Amino acid sequence: xxxxxxxxxxxxxxxxxxxxxxxxxxxxxxxxxxxxxxxxxxxxxxxxxxxxxxxxxxxxxxxxxxxxxxxxxxxxxxxxxxxxxxxxxxxxxxxxxxxxxxxxxxxxxxxxxxxxxxxxxxxxxxxxxxxxxxxxxxxxxxxxxxxxxxxxxxxxxxxxxxxxxxxxxxxxxxxxxxxxxxxxxxxxxxxxxxxxxxxxxxxxxxxxxxxxxxxxxxxxxxxxxxxxxxxxxxxxxxxxxxxxxxxxxxxxxxxxxxxxxxxxxxxxxxxxxxxxxxxxxxxxxxxxxxxxxxxxxxxxxxxxxxxxxxxxxxxxxxxxxxxxxxxxxxxxxxxxxxxxxxxxxxxxxxxxxxxxxxxxxxxxxxxxxxxxxxxxxxxxxxxxxxxx
Amino acid sequence: xxxxxxxxxxxxxxxxxxxxxxxxxxxxxxxxxxxxxxxxxxxxxxxxxxxxxxxxxxxxxxxxxxxxxxxxxxxxxxxxxxxxxxxxxxxxxxxxxxxxxxxxxxxxxxxxxxxxxxxxxxxxxxxxxxxxxxxxxxxxxxxxxxxxxxxxxxxxxxx
Numbered sequence: 001x002x003x004x005x006x007x008x009x010x011x012x013x014x015x016x017x018x019x020x021x022x023x024x025x026x027x028x029x030x031x032x033x034x035x036x037x038x039x040x041x042x043x044x045x046x047x048x049x050x051x052x053x054x055x056x057x058x059x060x061x062x063x064x065x066x067x068x069x070x071x072x073x074x075x076x077x078x079x080x081x082x083x084x085x086x087x088x089x090x091x092x093x094x095x096x097x098x099x100x101x102x103x104x105x106x107x108x109x110x111x112x113x114x115x116x117x118x119x120x121x122x123x124x125x126x127x128x129x130x131x132x133x134x135x136x137x138x139x140x141x142x143x144x145x146x147x148x149x150x151x152x153x154x155x156x157x158x159x160x161x162x163x164x165x166x167x168x169x170x171x172x173x174x175x176x177x178x179x180x181x182x183x184x185x186x187x188x189x190x191x192x193x194x195x196x197x198x199x200x201x202x203x204x205x206x207x208x209x210x211x212x213x214x215x216x217x218x219x220x221x222x223x224x225x226x227x228x229x230x231x232x233x234x235x236x237x238x239x240x241x242x243x244x245x246x247x248x249x250x251x252x253x254x255x256x257x258x259x260x261x262x263x264x265x266x267x268x269x270x271x272x273x274x275x276x277x278x279x280x281x282x283x284x285x286x287x288x289x290x291x292x293x294x295x296x297x298x299x300x301x302x303x304x305x306x307x308x309x310x311x312x313x314x315x316x317x318x319x320x321x322x323x324x325x326x327x328x329x330x331x332x333x334x335x336x337x338x339x340x341x342x343x344x345x346x347x348x349x350x351x352x353x354x355x356x357x358x359x360x361x362x363x364x365x366x367x368x369x370x371x372x373x374x375x376x377x378x379x380x381x382x383x384x385x386x387x388x
Numbered sequence: 389x390x391x392x393x394x395x396x397x398x399x400x401x402x403x404x405x406x407x408x409x410x411x412x413x414x415x416x417x418x419x420x421x422x423x424x425x426x427x428x429x430x431x432x433x434x435x436x437x438x439x440x441x442x443x444x445x446x447x448x449x450x451x452x453x454x455x456x457x458x459x460x461x462x463x464x465x466x467x468x469x470x471x472x473x474x475x476x477x478x479x480x481x482x483x484x485x486x487x488x489x490x491x492x493x494x495x496x497x498x499x500x501x502x503x504x505x506x507x508x509x510x511x512x513x514x515x516x517x518x519x520x521x522x523x524x525x526x527x528x529x530x531x532x533x534x535x536x537x538x539x540x541x542x543x544x545x546x547x
Contacts, residue, residue, distance in 0.1 A: 294391070
């Protein structure tokens with residue numbers, strides 16, 4: 001007889017386990033850990049959004065919604081994208097409300113990627129891209145982003161990764177874990193390379209509201225690639241709604257109608273009460289979003305200044321809520337640094353290697369944490385480094 | 389200017405150096421701005437937010453609706469001044485609607501507050517009537533929740 005595990009597909013069995021498993025085990029035995037390892041807002045969802053969610057429950061909105069999401073929400077997403085980024089997608093057939101932006105990423109990959117298809121993934125980056133490609137039997141092709149380029153995609157580097165088998169490229173900015181961003185003119189250079197090629201562009205813009213000191217530009221504003229662009233966004237980071245699991249995906253109607261089928265079979269629809277909360281979020285919460293952004297920006301400057309004063313080299317991140325300091329001056333590997341810092345000083349940060357091998361020599365620290373926590377973490381980190 | 393005020397309103401203990409880092413200004417710029425805000429009366433003071441209910445201190449707070457007859461040339465201001473100058477008066481607002489002044493009075497007992505209202509407030513010339521409402525519980529004040537604050541229950545690592 002075959003072992004139970006042998007029934008699991010090769011692609012899944014070969015997926016590497018999470019590199020941060022041991023940190024979970026370590027912190028379970030520890031008290032008083034200050035964590036800068038959390039990739040989600042510390043803010044609780046603004047009250048008016050929560051209240052709208054409660055009201056939706058009271059009104060009995062507890063059933064499945066339309067598969068693509070309630071029509072009002074799709075239309076609201078459409079006008080939000082127009083208002084904020086001058087991007088046009090129709091609520092009719094170009095938008096699907098998803099269970100978080102992560103479902104959006106998965107839908108895009110499942111619809112587009114088959115065995116042998118190559119997908120260019122900038123690294124270091126969010127872990128799900130690579131995993132999703134592998135699950136589909138595709139081949140993730142790592143495009144290493146470098147600190148000297150401020151972790152932006154350099155056009156020549158992108159060009160060098162394109163082959164006949166390249167089916168798609170992921171463009172994830174503002175970026176997790178580096179906090180790097182790409183400005184409109186930098187995106188233009190990328191578009192020049194992609195516009196004449198038969199490649200799908202998956203633009204993960206989940207951190208679009210968290211851009212500091214420059215105007216965020218959506219890749220969907222470039223008409224020359226829009227037909228082949230799949231836009232992924234959601235409510236988790238902008239509106240501090242991670243636990244609601246609410247996102248959306250936009251694209252050409254002829255692609256969307258196929259992604260729709262996958263979504264319909266696997267998820268049916270995003271949670272209905274969350275969709276009503278999302279409606280309130282898009283309609284009436286610009287001020288709350290701006291307030292959170294202002295607070296993140298202050299913490300960003302503070303933590304950047306702090307890690308530099310400790311003596312770590314760090315480029316200035318202009319998006320999301322992460323900094324990605326270079327720790328090679330300590331002589332430690334990312335993993336040694338993070339484990340040592342946790343054991344000795346009870347501060348949790350994530351090794352850069354959790355986001356790809358090229359993350360070696362870096363750590364990710366989030367400033368989606370209170371100013372008090374950031375202060376404590378910085379002073380402990382300083383003591384740790386001085387004690388090396 | 390506005391940003392410095394917002395930051396200080398949230399946490400007045402931050403130093404000028406810290407605010408400078410947070411806002412991208414120099415320490416001197418922040419120091420000068422704060423000095424200017426203080427001397428022009430925009431910043432009136434810095435104090436701790438105390439939840440006295442968590443202490444042994446016995447006290448009561450009342451909100452008193454006061455109706456007035458406005459005075460020629462002075463409107464409500466001079467009567468209001470006669471009221472808010474009492475140290476027992478913790479807050480005083482001129483209101484629209486069915487009464488004129490909303491006065492918050494604090495005292496060590498119900499009786500003390502009641503006596504203050506009947507002997508000091510109600511007898512002032514121009515005061516038509518008073519209605520006293522005692523505070524039973526403080527949920528939120530000065531933008532701070534006194535009850536039911538939310539804990540950070542996030543997972544320790546999320547990628």
